[in-house]
Amino acid sequence: MAASGSATVSAGKGERTAARIREVALDQFSRLGFERVTMAGIAEAAGLSQATLHYHFQDKDQLWRSAMLGLGEVIAEEERMLDAAQDASPLAQLRIAMRFFLRISWKHPALGRVVALEGMAGGERLAWLDEHVLGHRNRRLSALARAAIEAGVLKPFPPEMIVITLQAGAAGVINLAPLMRDTFGFDPDTAEGRAAHESLVLDALLSGFVSDDQDA
Amino acid sequence: MAASGSATVSAGKGERTAARIREVALDQFSRLGFERVTMAGIAEAAGLSQATLHYHFQDKDQLWRSAMLGLGEVIAEEERMLDAAQDASPLAQLRIAMRFFLRISWKHPALGRVVALEGMAGGERLAWLDEHVLGHRNRRLSALARAAIEAGVLKPFPPEMIVITLQAGAAGVINLAPLMRDTFGFDPDTAEGRAAHESLVLDALLSGFVSDDQDA
């Protein structure tokens, strides 16, 4: 077990390598999906032997879960931001959430990718993600959308669909950056690209759902 | 080689089983991605032996390509529809394309899934898809968006981003139906769900990109 004579501050060697493994694993899992990723590939990218991975994580499944919990922390941060804005209007909170989603999605593109990958496939891994990482936050956003509809400031579509469409639309340009490069020779991941994207999401994507008699 | 004494009309036995294999393969590949799918699994679902698959298709890669060309035909149909509407305004053409995209996406959910899956991963398969299936159509839509922007009817964001956001947003509810079921207990794939979704895409998602001084 973790014996630490000195303070909890400096993470022992073991915890540091485990963290590095998780980081590499999250990147690869999110980009390629569970089965395209190999333990050997992660080991190589992390500069370790394959056996070391199995020392720190029982098996590939455990490593996947552990990597995903890293995303959980990012989402928890978003939720704290929403807590701080609880007095704002539902629409204002949604805008805050979307803006934050963009920021963390560019910083941790793994988030949107994982949602897309596992959200399509269904199955056990999705159920686990829903329970441990995504579900609470998505239901919270859905409740905000419902409140905004009831207040007459959002168009009356199923709030679940609105939330999913907003996220899928916002993540599209980030997730599909490889496709955009291939198809258009256009790389959205630049300073100007990100700025244009933020404006596009807030001033076009989101505003399309705002009722016509409101100001966008 | 294909020796057909009688007319080209009746596809020989070989072509019929090849078609069945392609059909099963497309469904599985799009749902699960390339590596989660096994030749044995396809063979079983098609009621054939694994060796038969290798008789009709050299290897798994060839089978994948062949299955993807099935999607190419669906897209070609969309392009013919656009050809027929060439005199309409760019915005009207985009609306037509979106409506058609929704129809085929609900009918062939493989399309959006494959785009999401390979568009994120990048690599050889994406490059192949871009060249043989997706690229032409996406660049065409992008040109329409650019024209609409120049005409002042769409907000001035990078047209490539607009096209990707529209498609990703529209496909979100379809692709992520499993997630929606897990998270919200909400199944979008019903008659009412599809109707609400079509309206959401055309009257909220797309209209968000229309300039404010235009009528949506």
Place this chain on the structure above:
DNA sequence: ATCTTTTTTGATTATAAAATCAACAAAACT
């Protein structure tokens, strides 16, 4: 400095899936 625990590794095993092949069956052709 010595001992103990933690961490890492090379080599090996186990397993699952792709690919091959020789033989057999069905269809098409004369």
Place this chain on the structure above:
DNA sequence: AGTTTTGTTGATTTTATAATCAAAAAAGAT
């Protein structure tokens, strides 16, 4: 009918990858 071509299969080989393990190296404690 007999012959050739096309299609199908069970059994086998090959290959890629997850998982294990005994031994070594490094870190930490006394």
